[in-house]
Amino acid sequence: MRLDAKIPAGPLAEKWDRHRFELKLVNPANKRKFEIIVVGTGLAGGSASASLAELGYNVKTFCIQDSPRRAHSIAAQGGINASKNYQNDGDSDWRLFYDTVKGGDFRAREANVYRLAQLSGNIIDQCVAQGVPFAREYGGQLANRSFGGAQVSRTFYARGQTGQQLLLGAYSALSRQIAAGKVTMYPRREMLDMVVVDGQAKGIVVRNLVTGGIEKYAADAVVLATGGYANVFFLSTNAMASNVTAAYRAYKKGACFANPCFTQIHPTCIPVHGAYQSKLTLMSESLRNDGRVWVPKKPGDKRSPSQITESERDYYLENKYPSFGNLVPRDVASRNAKEQCDTGKGVGETGLAVYLDFSDAIKRDGKEVIAKKYGNLFQMYEKITADNPYETPMMIYPAVHYTMGGLWVDYNLMSTIDGLFVLGEANFSDHGANRLGASALMQGLADGYFIIPYTIGGYLAGNTKKNVTTEHPAFNESLAQIDSQVKRLLSIKGKRTVDDFHRQLGNILWEYCGMSRNDAGLEKARGLIKDLRGEFWENVLVPGSGSDFNQSLERAGRVADFLEFGELLVIDALARRESCGGHFNEGYQTEENEAKRDDENFCHVSAWEYTGYEKEPLQNREPLVFENVKLSQRSYK
Numbered sequence: 001m002r003l004d005a006k007i008p009a010g011p012l013a014e015k016w017d018r019h020r021f022e023l024k025l026v027n028p029a030n031k032r033k034f035e036i037i038v039v040g041t042g043l044a045g046g047s048a049s050a051s052l053a054e055l056g057y058n059v060k061t062f063c064i065q066d067s068p069r070r071a072h073s074i075a076a077q078g079g080i081n082a083s084k085n086y087q088n089d090g091d092s093d094w095r096l097f098y099d100t101v102k103g104g105d106f107r108a109r110e111a112n113v114y115r116l117a118q119l120s121g122n123i124i125d126q127c128v129a130q131g132v133p134f135a136r137e138y139g140g141q142l143a144n145r146s147f148g149g150a151q152v153s154r155t156f157y158a159r160g161q162t163g164q165q166l167l168l169g170a171y172s173a174l175s176r177q178i179a180a181g182k183v184t185m186y187p188r189r190e191m192l193d194m195v196v197v198d199g200q201a202k203g204i205v206v207r208n209l210v211t212g213g214i215e216k217y218a219a220d221a222v223v224l225a226t227g228g229y230a231n232v233f234f235l236s237t238n239a240m241a242s243n244v245t246a247a248y249r250a251y252k253k254g255a256c257f258a259n260p261c262f263t264q265i266h267p268t269c270i271p272v273h274g275a276y277q278s279k280l281t282l283m284s285e286s287l288r289n290d291g292r293v294w295v296p297k298k299p300g301d302k303r304s305p306s307q308i309t310e311s312e313r314d315y316y317l318e319n320k321y322p323s324f325g326n327l328v329p330r331d332v333a334s335r336n337a338k339e340q341c342d343t344g345k346g347v348g349e350t351g352l353a354v355y356l357d358f359s360d361a362i363k364r365d366g367k368e369v370i371a372k373k374y375g376n377l378f379q380m381y382e383k384i385t386a387d388n389p390y391e392t393p394m395m396i397y398p399a400v401h402y403t404m405g406g407l408w409v410d411y412n413l414m415s416t417i418d419g420l421f422v423l424g425e426a427n428f429s430d431h432g433a434n435r436l437g438a439s440a441l442m443q444g445l446a447d448g449y450f451i452i453p454y455t456i457g458g459y460l461a462g463n464t465k466k467n468v469t470t471e472h473p474a475f476n477e478s479l480a481q482i483d484s485q486v487k488r489l490l491s492i493k494g495k496r497t498v499d500d501f502h503r504q505l506g507n508i509l510w511e512y513c514g515m516s517r518n519d520a521g522l523e524k525a526r527g528l529i530k531d532l533r534g535e536f537w538e539n540v541l542v543p544g545s546g547s548d549f550n551q552s553l554e555r556a557g558r559v560a561d562f563l564e565f566g567e568l569l570v571i572d573a574l575a576r577r578e579s580c581g582g583h584f585n586e587g588y589q590t591e592e593n594e595a596k597r598d599d600e601n602f603c604h605v606s607a608w609e610y611t612g613y614e615k616e617p618l619q620n621r622e623p624l625v626f627e628n629v630k631l632s633q634r635s636y637k
Ligand SMILES: Cc1cc2nc3c(=O)[nH]c(=O)nc-3n(C[C@H](O)[C@H](O)[C@H](O)COP(=O)(O)OP(=O)(O)OC[C@H]3O[C@@H](n4cnc5c(N)ncnc54)[C@H](O)[C@@H]3O)c2cc1C
Pocket: 039, 040, 041, 042, 043, 044, 045, 062, 063, 064, 065, 068, 071, 072, 073, 074, 075, 076, 077, 078, 079, 080, 081, 162, 163, 189, 190, 191, 192, 225, 226, 227, 228, 237, 238, 239, 241, 242, 243, 245, 246, 282, 401, 402, 423, 424, 425, 426, 437, 438, 439, 440, 441, 442, 444
């Protein structure tokens, strides 16, 4: 397959304007003739649905939750980046662009990232106009704080609830369109297949999660905004319902899956505390603005933190990376935490934790100031751990958090299936091998509010309208296939629960394809996943029926996809014979144990093509061409 990224010609800073001018337009009176399906109501899908309906298209929007505003985006804590330069500290579109490309270890597409930086300011204006209560300075201007991988303060925030406030903004815009009759909302529906007719996306098939009914919906274009797949690792900071199913089933219908092995492990999470835990909790990266990360210098030192004197502590990030200190990017901070714990300096009962200490900040700024910035996060930490972080350092450890990989999209955010667009965390587009903090919200909203409204118009205007209805045989084929999978899952009546399989898959991936990887481990993981998949289809226990509300059945379908997708993730990790960002293969590291890229042979996107069940996927490559930044060894020293 030839991957054409459709990057517009011309100077980087002019590409998007030029492209918008060159894109064909749909006449306002004709927009009402088009039907668009949007799957997902997080920041990407919510903003896209509202914006497309506002333009006049007829939109059908689907989500798993009972309300669109329960999408996973609501959990986002720390903030959203924008190059407004309110701080006057040297920020610009170029700097945000450069930081993002460098943060992603030079494995993202220049043109997309530059556009993202250009649009970042518009997002803040749009959200302020909606009434999103961003934190403000005394004088009324919006406040900013710093996030990892940047030396400027460009992160806009609403305490530790930025995602919730932004989502309420998008949800209000969406609700206005629901009331106006331009968006028909379908909550409690799970997309289980993508319908492709003559090479074009023409609809979806969903399961009604309340009645169990299988339903078909047709449209002129389909937008997937179904979030990330971090839950393939079982334990992650993502919402329980986050999954890969929609993206994976689109992959099976011809959408290439890009860089699946680029997963992000966030350094600042509450450590795992037991074998039966089902969720991990993020402690926002914003905390590293004021918290100092340290471990005891002496391995095995089990004294309480207050007994360990200043000279006996190792502030390892500040010492090793003096320029960025505690605000190094996530991949770097996570690997360093692991390194400290591997050498026996980890703290807490398990030895798999490091301290994040606010005592200096409280001494400097006072408890009240720290509480204003992070009060809800401190409260959450105390509720979970029964430790008061105002008095004793937090304990943190890396956890799976975000996925940079996703369905391959071109500059228009269109996948390798015509008419299938992919937005937000579900696509692979902007973050390369490592996403910088506060950039996911920025990307999701740029995609939904400011990119898809133009590019989908270009697609629809350039296509002769074909009226495919749900009576087309392709819909019935999908329906029959889903029905038979549901029946098969219910008929196995084995001995192991769905969660038991999921947990084992997560353990395999964490062990062999987690913070660091090596070829032998990856080969082993592949075999283990294949075996587990085999056992799943013989021994899984899915109680209940298909014609009713049945959460075990819902989860079984998602885990079945994770069991196939997990192998693809490992295959991708094996094929990328370098280390970059979140993909750290121990065979490729510098003398200082940093990720060592191979720009000559791996400066590309790997976009995998489905060839059939249990068959080797086909690798396609999109070369990454850097005309505006010089590729260099990333350094945060
Ligand atoms: C704890 C936490 C804190 C974070 N904090 C920040 C932060 O401070 N700043 C930042 O930039 N990023 C942050 N992130 C990352 C960011 O929140 C996400 O990347 C982003 O919100 C994803 O948005 P989305 O719209 O792409 O997808 P989501 O918000 O995940 O929405 C996915 C939608 O798709 C629907 N869906 C999924 N599958 C199906 C299906 N098969 N059928 C029907 N519907 C389906 C779901 O119901 C949901 O509506 C954080 C992430 C976590 C986990």
